[in-house]
Amino acid sequence: MNKNGNLSVLTKGILKENPVFILILGTCPTLATTNNVIGAFGMGIAALAVLVCSNILISLLRKIIPDNVRIPCYIVIIAGFVTIVEMVVKAFFPALYEMLGVYLALITVNCIILGRAEMFASKNNVVRSALDGLGMGIGFTLALCAMATIREVLGAGSFAGIAIPFMTDYKIEFFIKAPGGMLVYGLLIALVYKITSGKGPKKREFSCNGCPSAQYCSNGSCAKEVE
Secondary structure (H helix, E strand, C coil), X not given: CCHHHHHHHHXXXXXXCCCCCCCCCCHHHHHHCCCCHHHHHHHHHHHHHHHHHHHHHHHHCCCCCCHXXXXXXXXXXXXXXXXXXXXXXXXXXXXXXXXXXXXXXXHHHCHHHHHHHHHCHHHCCHHHHHHXXXXXXXXXXXXXXXXXXXXXXXXXXXXXXXXXXXXXXXXXXXXXXXXHHHHHHHHHHHHHHHHHHCCCCCCEECCCCCCCCHHHCCCCCCCCEEC
16 A cells, blocks of 8 residues: 555544544544543543554454454454553543543443444554554544533633633533533534535435445445435
């Protein structure tokens, strides 16, 4: 694979196939941990570490793992790395560990990580799988931090726990609550879609065409295009 191909694998998860705003995966931790920037960044880095490590190991074992038990095997591998990350965070960043709570352990069932294992790491070599995990992890982290910045600044009048003098007098607590998180999430999805979809009318189709994961899917059926 040439350098341009590897670069494409790395960068696609940042915007073009962002797991949060484009693929709409991992919504539970996205909404739960983005009421402050520190928690969002910590969750993003933890998920990134698990993504890269699990992708590498699954790619190495892709020809050994029996096809009929691949999903349980993937979950065991992911759970192992999540346990390691959880112990590291608990030992060295206890405040962050308390802040993330149960959502740190729930990285095990994060559909982004299992999805990349099934769709990419199980079909590609180690280098490409590592780059895919890194790119998706960076995209996930950036998405969380973008949401958290908006929610914390508007809802708490602070950034990463540091008070913003003007904003503390005009904070809107709605934004750090669940409905505010849903609103910010929806608006950012719309913004990213506008940026990535370009201008002008487009045909809508019910088929595999245009799906970011189409090249990894075994279903090649396509439906008739409609206006």
